[in-house]
Amino acid sequence: MINNNERIRIRRQMQRRIRDVVAERRRARQLESPAAPTADAETTDSPALTTA
Template identity: 75%
Template sequence: MISNSEMIRIRRQMQRRIQDVVAERRRTRLQDPTLISPTAATPAGADQEVCVADNGPG
């Protein structure tokens, strides 16, 4: 059975690895502007300003 302190150590190690991967992906994304496309830059479901043409009354 895994002790409580070992479980905490494993959890912290996993969190560090995840943070390292996220940081590496962020660095890669910031260094290579060709990876960013206009549609990929805006996450799905993000609030966007919508402009509607005014076609008059009715």
């Protein structure tokens, strides 16, 4: 049985690995298509979101 401290350590380690993988995939995506806009940019630049 693992204690609470070990559980917290494992959870933080998993979160760190997930963040690293996400950042690596984001960098790879930006390198393969630097001119293409991202989905986030399309949604935040949408005029429908800026008009009240």
